[in-house]
Amino acid sequence: MSLMQGTEQEIVDYLLAAEKEKREVEKITTRYPSLTFEQAYEIQLKLIERKEQEGHRRIGVKLGLTSKPKQEMMGVHESIYGYLMEDMLALEWEPIPFSGFIHPKAEPEIAFLIDEDIQGTEVTAEDILGVTKYVAPAIEIIDSRYLDFKFTLVDVIADNCSSSKFIIGNKWVSPQILDLKEIGVYMSKNSEVATVGTSAAVLGHPATAVAWAVNKLGETGRGLKKGDIVLSGAITEAISFQPGDTIMAQFADLGSVSFSCK
Numbered sequence: 001m002s003l004m005q006g007t008e009q010e011i012v013d014y015l016l017a018a019e020k021e022k023r024e025v026e027k028i029t030t031r032y033p034s035l036t037f038e039q040a041y042e043i044q045l046k047l048i049e050r051k052e053q054e055g056h057r058r059i060g061v062k063l064g065l066t067s068k069p070k071q072e073m074m075g076v077h078e079s080i081y082g083y084l085m086e087d088m089l090a091l092e093w094e095p096i097p098f099s100g101f102i103h104p105k106a107e108p109e110i111a112f113l114i115d116e117d118i119q120g121t122e123v124t125a126e127d128i129l130g131v132t133k134y135v136a137p138a139i140e141i142i143d144s145r146y147l148d149f150k151f152t153l154v155d156v157i158a159d160n161c162s163s164s165k166f167i168i169g170n171k172w173v174s175p176q177i178l179d180l181k182e183i184g185v186y187m188s189k190n191s192e193v194a195t196v197g198t199s200a201a202v203l204g205h206p207a208t209a210v211a212w213a214v215n216k217l218g219e220t221g222r223g224l225k226k227g228d229i230v231l232s233g234a235i236t237e238a239i240s241f242q243p244g245d246t247i248m249a250q251f252a253d254l255g256s257v258s259f260s261c262k
């Protein structure tokens with residue numbers, strides 16, 4: 001059932017204000033405990049439309065909760081998706097101000113650059129690899145708008161899956177020339193290893209995660225467009241950082257990506 005338009009707008013205003021004012025807020029399910037996943041995705045879409053009305057361009061999609069441990073932690077069996085906007089893209093060589101965040105964390109991911117429109121409900125990992133021009137090393141910075149980063153699945157979907165910023169490394173590689181399932185990754189903070197993982201943590205293969213997102217979008221007649229960037233999901237746990245910290249993620253065969261926070 002669709003939510004009352006007034007309620008949707010109220011929640012969108014609430015979440016956007018928290019993001020703009022950089023403050024944590026109570027999760028929305030405290031006030032609206034009966035919200036469903038479908039309604040949460042409708043709120044997410046309204047939030048993205050509001051960002052578009054404010055002049056921000058949608059440039060892709062991101063996956064969340066793609067690892068079994070994270071799904072188990074949240075007591076769910078499915079991943080989630082959100083949208084990437086142009087103003088979320090940060091550059092490796094420009095320190096990112098901490099004042100733009102609430103309580104950020106960084107996680108290493110593989111980015112896909114999509115070269116052809118793709119839509120459907122039975123899309124496979126092979127189909128995704130067939131329309132992917134390049135993959136690249138990436139770091140996503142997540143920054144939940146909710147108090148202490150605590151939420152239910154419905155809350156986090158409405159909050160565009162905690163999206164905040166992302167950085168993409170400068171080595172773009174065709175997915176045809178490497179085994180994306182076996183990419184080892186370590187992420188360091190100030191040159192000390194903070195976490196390690198392998199790309200198989202992302203639903204067994206990052207392209208499987210991207211296919212899941214396309215199929216989910218397909219259920220409501222949407223899909224990916226040529227030129228879209230997709231962040232395929234965290235390979236390791238997310239790491240907190242503070243002003244002055246430098247985070248670097250090193251990917252086997254894909255090179256590295258880093259950022260500094262000021």
Ligand code: 0L1
Pocket residue numbers: 062063064065066140142144156161162233234
């Ligand atoms: O990108 C992500 O994996 C975040 C998904 C939402 C859960 C979280 O904020 O930890």
Ligand code: MG
Pocket residue numbers: 062063064107109140142231233234
């Ligand atoms: Mg992520």
